[in-house]
Amino acid sequence: MMVSLRGNRVIPVLALMALALLWSLDFVSVQPNRIAPGNGLGLLAAVGLPWALTLTAALLACALLALRPQQPAYWPILWLVSLLVLQLPLSLAWSIERHIGADMPYARVGIGAGYWSLLFLLGLLLIELQQRLRLARAWLLGSGIALALLLWWLAPQDWLEPLALLREYSSRRSQFAAALASHLGLVGGAVGLSLLLGGAIALLLQRYPGAQKGSIGLLSFIQTIPSLALFGLLIAPLSYLSAQFPWLQQLNIRGIGWAPALLALIAYSLLPIVRNTCVALAEVEAAVIESARGMGMSPTQVFLQVRLPLAMPLIIEGVRVTSIQAIGLTAVAALIGAGGFGTFIFQGLGQSAMDLIILGALPIIALALLADSLFSLLAERFYSGVGDDRAE
Amino acid sequence: MSQPALLRGGGWQPLLWLALLLAAALGLAELEGLFRLIEPDSRTVIYGRAAFIDLLGSHVLLVALAAGVSSLVGVGAAIMVTRRWGADFLPLVSQLASIGQTIPPVAVLALAVPALGFGSGPTLFALMLYGLLPILRNSLAGLRGIDPAVLEAARGMGMAPLQVLWQVELPLALTVILAGIRTSVTINIATAAIGSTIGARTLGDPVISGLVIGNTAFILQGAILIGLLAVAVDSLFEQLQRRAPGA
Numbered sequence: 001m002m003v004s005l006r007g008n009r010v011i012p013v014l015a016l017m018a019l020a021l022l023w024s025l026d027f028v029s030v031q032p033n034r035i036a037p038g039n040g041l042g043l044l045a046a047v048g049l050p051w052a053l054t055l056t057a058a059l060l061a062c063a064l065l066a067l068r069p070q071q072p073a074y075w076p077i078l079w080l081v082s083l084l085v086l087q088l089p090l091s092l093a094w095s096i097e098r099h100i101g102a103d104m105p106y107a108r109v110g111i112g113a114g115y116w117s118l119l120f121l122l123g124l125l126l127i128e129l130q131q132r133l134r135l136a137r138a139w140l141l142g143s144g145i146a147l148a149l150l151l152w153w154l155a156p157q158d159w160l161e162p163l164a165l166l167r168e169y170s171s172r173r174s175q176f177a178a179a180l181a182s183h184l185g186l187v188g189g190a191v192g193l194s195l196l197l198g199g200a201i202a203l204l205l206q207r208y209p210g211a212q213k214g215s216i217g218l219l220s221f222i223q224t225i226p227s228l229a230l231f232g233l234l235i236a237p238l239s240y241l242s243a244q245f246p247w248l249q250q251l252n253i254r255g256i257g258w259a260p261a262l263l264a265l266i267a268y269s270l271l272p273i274v275r276n277t278c279v280a281l282a283e284v285e286a287a288v289i290e291s292a293r294g295m296g297m298s299p300t301q302v303f304l305q306v307r308l309p310l311a312m313p314l315i316i317e318g319v320r321v322t323s324i325q326a327i328g329l330t331a332v333a334a335l336i337g338a339g340g341f342g343t344f345i346f347q348g349l350g351q352s353a354m355d356l357i358i359l360g361a362l363p364i365i366a367l368a369l370l371a372d373s374l375f376s377l378l379a380e381r382f383y384s385g386v387g388d389d390r391a392e
Numbered sequence: 393m394s395q396p397a398l399l400r401g402g403g404w405q406p407l408l409w410l411a412l413l414l415a416a417a418l419g420l421a422e423l424e425g426l427f428r429l430i431e432p433d434s435r436t437v438i439y440g441r442a443a444f445i446d447l448l449g450s451h452v453l454l455v456a457l458a459a460g461v462s463s464l465v466g467v468g469a470a471i472m473v474t475r476r477w478g479a480d481f482l483p484l485v486s487q488l489a490s491i492g493q494t495i496p497p498v499a500v501l502a503l504a505v506p507a508l509g510f511g512s513g514p515t516l517f518a519l520m521l522y523g524l525l526p527i528l529r530n531s532l533a534g535l536r537g538i539d540p541a542v543l544e545a546a547r548g549m550g551m552a553p554l555q556v557l558w559q560v561e562l563p564l565a566l567t568v569i570l571a572g573i574r575t576s577v578t579i580n581i582a583t584a585a586i587g588s589t590i591g592a593r594t595l596g597d598p599v600i601s602g603l604v605i606g607n608t609a610f611i612l613q614g615a616i617l618i619g620l621l622a623v624a625v626d627s628l629f630e631q632l633q634r635r636a637p638g639a
Contacts, residue, residue, distance in 0.1 A: 324494055
């Protein structure tokens with residue numbers, strides 16, 4: 001093909017963009033204390049000439065290896081990019097070593113735009129390489145988890161201690177754990193309950209197909225209502241109910257808090273689950289069901305052993321969409337006092353504490369990406385399982 | 393029979409919702425007696441820091457600007473990577489569009505602050521960036537979903553590449569592209585409302601201010617307006633998609 005003759009043009013573009021941003025933007029910033037404004041340091045000032053030249057050489061090598069005509073050297077590039085990713089915490093530590101003395105106990109180091117750009121572009125390079133080398137998505141997930149574990153191990157080490165993000169974390173370890181628990185609790189509760197409720201609705205709609213269009217229409221109508229509005233609309237009726245019935249207050253059901261958040265999350269979660277389950281159950285071929293009946297299976301057996309397993313991949317896809325959506329919406333629910341990582345974001349916005357905002361936003365992104373990969377893998381597993389059954 | 397009236401098609405629907413939205417934006421402030429019932433103990437029961445109609449105007453402006461820019465960039469990028477000379481970038485761009493949509497919009501909005509600061513500008517940037525993804529993804533799906541035989545026939549008729557793009561590809565992909573713009577605008581109306589927390593002037597202001605001072609009437613006023621805006625715009629797109637060629 002023509003494309004392979006002139007090598008890969010994507011990797012050089014990404015590598016050169018990384019170089020340009022790395023050299024033109026601040027790599028890190030140094031703050032004397034939490035309140036004082038940060039002082040930005042470019043790449044050269046932050047890590048010194050040898051380190052800066054090594055990074056530059058590695059990125060240039062990626063570009064050149066990709067331009068090799070006929071067959072770009074994807075595996076060596078993958079090694080180089082992996083090394084560049086692994087050096088990310090080290091280059092931070094080295095900047096800290098160079099700029100924070102023992103006489104500056106309150107000083108903190110912020111991560112600069114150049115550093116974030118490098119991280120982002122290395123991510124794009126990894127996606128490009130994964131595509132070209134046809135590596136499984138599981139491979140990306142695995143290396144992401146490995147990197148996270150490495151960071152988890154590095155984080156408590158002394159040499160990263162002045163990092164502003166870590167300072168924000170270490171001053172609210174227990175709040176972080178509580179936020180993780182309430183975020184996962186709300187998402188899990190909403191997805192679990194709407195799986196039960198949505199499954200029941202989908203089964204009812206199988207029996208009364210006439211109501212299908214209207215119900216799906218109503219659920220998509222709910223989906224168009226913005227989260228802030230739906231949370232807001234639930235506050236007034238819930239606080240009225242809670243004022244009328246004291247036993248609700250004992251359950252901590254009030255106008256604000258977890259109750260309106262969970263209700264709204266379930267309302268949003270129903271559409272993907274009901275729609276996918278309906279489509280999935282309807283798509284199981286009549287001939288398959290007929291032959292199952294012919295084998296003497298009871299209606300319950302046909303449902304549990306034939307229709308449900310065959311419908312599973314699409315149902316899991318519904319759960320995947322719902323979980324990702326719920327992870328984001330729970331972040332907004334922090335505004336109505338439901339807890340979760342959104343609390344850090346909105347506290348950080350209130351105090352203009354940038355690192356606190358990042359401390360809230362990064363786990364939300366990580367959770368969403370993790371849920372996406374896990375459910376995609378699970379759905380793939382079911383697809384291949386279905387294929388095997390058919391082959392027998 | 394089973395379909396609720398508000399969901400049935402008809403050209404009058406967007407007009408009805410728009411009329412309701414305008415009536416609410418202009419008239420909510422007159423319903424003091426009604427909101428007094430919800431919030432009997434507060435000194436004020438009507439959000440007074442800005443007129444609702446002004447907030448509606450700046451909310452719509454933010455979303456419209458973002459939608460305009462991200463439609464141009466999204467469709468443009470999709471056209472580029474589906475040409476022969478840009479095909480190298482196709483796998484990366486389509487992966488980026490789908491992985492990017494996994495990231496919650498509120499996280500993008502939050503991260504705009506450390507990068508760009510507070511205000512309407514950073515909000516607009518976050519809306520454009522995030523709103524780009526569904527448009528890009530759908531444009532790619534629309535352009536790549538066209539039967540190659542159709543393109544071959546168009547070329548065989550002696551059409552120049554630009555003519556094929558303009559007269560064949562884009563019209564055939566239009567409904568799918570419109571669906572992407574609709575998703576993007578729906579997400580952005582919701583995200584712009586949350587943009588109040590980073591200092592943008594939107595219909596989220598009454599809700600946030602009501603949450604801060606514990607005034608349910610303010611929250612309700614903002615929520616009603618945001619909800620009406622979202623439903624009105626969505627029904628407008630519903631009609632547009634029905635009238636698009638090939639729908």
